[in-house]
Amino acid sequence: MVNFIKNRISTIITITLVSIFLTYLSYVVYTDIGEKKRYEAIFRYLTVEKGYKESDISKIEAVHSIQAFLFSYEPWSIPVVFNDEPNAIYYYHYNDGVISQGGISGYTESEVYKHFESVKGGLDKSKLSD
Secondary structure, X not given: OHHHHHHHHHHHHHHHHHHHHHHHHHHHHHHHHXXXXXXXXXXXXXXXXXXXXXXXXXXXXXXXXXXHHHOOOOOEEEEEEEOOEEEEEEEEEEEOOEEEEEEEEEOOOXXXXXXXXXXXXXXXXXXXXX
16 A cells, blocks of 8 residues: 555656656747747848848847736747947837837937837937927
């Protein structure tokens, strides 16, 4: 009887550990595939549709957040940094094949965000009213 209980506990622990490992592994695969898909889509959007050269873009990074997912926010954040504005980060969204710019953080020396898509010619913060 004691051996039966030990075997049962051992089996339960093994099944639990394997389940945790498989869950973690599937999350890693999901985020890896998602990062590549979003990176390629944003890169194609910026270079083909918006006409940027590859040399204009300093960094594109697709980041997945479990916390955002749990709080029903967009789980993917895609920050982009352009070479001519190294201290400004432009955030993009990718949903069902549709790409949109979601916001900006950081700063530029002139307070003009040249790559802001909602305003022709960029966003000039110095001309915004308080």
